[in-house]
Amino acid sequence: MRGMIRCSLVLCMILLAVAIRQALHNSSGLSSSQLGGLATRTNMSHAKPYTDSIEVFNQPLKQGVKIPRIGLGVFQSAPGPETEEAVACALQEGYRHIDTAALYRNEASVGAAIRNSGIPREEIFVTTKLWNSDHGYQQTLQAFQRSLVNLGLEYVDLYLVHSPMRVDKRLETWKAMETILKSGRARSIGVSNYGIHHLEELFANCTIRPSVNQVELHPYHTRTVLVDFCKRNGIALQAYSPLTKGRRLKDPALQEIAHRYHKTPAQLLLRWGLQKGFIVLPKSVTPQRILQNIQVTDFEISAADMAQLDSFNENLATGWDPTTGA
Numbered sequence: 001m002r003g004m005i006r007c008s009l010v011l012c013m014i015l016l017a018v019a020i021r022q023a024l025h026n027s028s029g030l031s032s033s034q035l036g037g038l039a040t041r042t043n044m045s046h047a048k049p050y051t052d053s054i055e056v057f058n059q060p061l062k063q064g065v066k067i068p069r070i071g072l073g074v075f076q077s078a079p080g081p082e083t084e085e086a087v088a089c090a091l092q093e094g095y096r097h098i099d100t101a102a103l104y105r106n107e108a109s110v111g112a113a114i115r116n117s118g119i120p121r122e123e124i125f126v127t128t129k130l131w132n133s134d135h136g137y138q139q140t141l142q143a144f145q146r147s148l149v150n151l152g153l154e155y156v157d158l159y160l161v162h163s164p165m166r167v168d169k170r171l172e173t174w175k176a177m178e179t180i181l182k183s184g185r186a187r188s189i190g191v192s193n194y195g196i197h198h199l200e201e202l203f204a205n206c207t208i209r210p211s212v213n214q215v216e217l218h219p220y221h222t223r224t225v226l227v228d229f230c231k232r233n234g235i236a237l238q239a240y241s242p243l244t245k246g247r248r249l250k251d252p253a254l255q256e257i258a259h260r261y262h263k264t265p266a267q268l269l270l271r272w273g274l275q276k277g278f279i280v281l282p283k284s285v286t287p288q289r290i291l292q293n294i295q296v297t298d299f300e301i302s303a304a305d306m307a308q309l310d311s312f313n314e315n316l317a318t319g320w321d322p323t324t325g326a
């Protein structure tokens with residue numbers, strides 16, 4: 001009898017712990033409580049698959065879409081075996097989010113790796129982007145169709161306007177993005193490299209707002225004003241070039257902090273992005289690095305070290321920065 005009572009008590013405690021964890025997981029991801037939830041996974045050396053996500057909305061549709069917080073970037077991953085192997089490796093290691101673009105010319109390789117993985121399509125979050133030369137209502141619809149054909153997929157999870165640089169056509173383009181969202185062939189739509197003035201122009205002319213803004217973000221480019229604006233307006237931030245394209249990984253100040261956490265500088269940069277509430281998109285074609293870059297949920301950077309990392313800001317744009325243009 002006493003044994004049965006003890007068993008029931010243990011069962012109740014397990015059910016309660018599962019319920020609390022589920023509640024944390026379901027809460028919209030930018031809160032410190034969920035980040036705390038992330039950091040409590042200390043005994044899980046490497047969770048497979050990686051499913052920590054945030055929910056984003058395309059107002060006024062209000063259809064929540066969950067985006068895994070870490071995605072593999074494939075910019076400058078060569079089309080063919082290099083991209084296929086990187087994506088296959090990432091999926092094997094637990095990534096469930098791939099970030100490509102028409103510009104990268106490797107959509108077909110991304111799609112092939114996804115199909116060959118044997119993982120159900122609905123478990124993988126796929127983003128692609130509309131390139132600058134394809135703006136305009138009809139052109140956008142056609143470019144999107146080409147991307148779907150290249151990917152060999154029936155839908156993408158996120159379709160982004162790659163940049164606001166086509167001043168003449170970007171509003172017309174967004175109307176096509178709304179059409180694509182309504183068709184169900186993109187589960188969410190967003191923008192990339194949009195500054196505040198681009199977003200304000202869009203808000204004044206759209207019926208459906210972007211769910212995300214993908215911009216370069218790392219401790220050497222913190223963009224605090226744009227980040228605050230996006231957060232206030234319910235736009236999730238995707239951090240591209242989160243490893244500074246490798247340019248600051250040898251910074252002694254960064255290395256010193258990473259050393260104290262027994263982590264690599266790359267892992268510290270990614271953890272900084274997660275603790276800021278961003279979705280991070282590290283690129284690698286190197287299997288050990290692909291694995292290393294997802295092993296960032298078993299430690300937490302202290303508030304003091306986060307502040308020190310913030311102080312590294314130098315507005316470093318490692319590629320382009322259309323957020324400041326017309």
Ligand SMILES: NC(=O)c1ccc[n+]([C@@H]2O[C@H](COP(=O)([O-])OP(=O)(O)OC[C@H]3O[C@@H](n4cnc5c(N)ncnc54)[C@H](OP(=O)(O)O)[C@@H]3O)[C@@H](O)[C@H]2O)c1
Nearest residue numbers: 073074075240241242243244245266282283284285286289
């Ligand atoms: N929307 C946009 O305009 C835009 C612009 C740029 C990037 N992006 C997206 O963001 C993704 C990431 O940005 P990114 O490709 O510019 O650069 P990144 O992720 O900051 O850095 C990639 C570089 O870091 C190296 N690396 C990766 N993991 C490492 C590790 N653990 N230790 C040391 N080095 C490591 C990679 O080398 P190996 O590959 O040789 O391992 C590569 O040279 C892109 O792939 C793309 O999906 C979007």
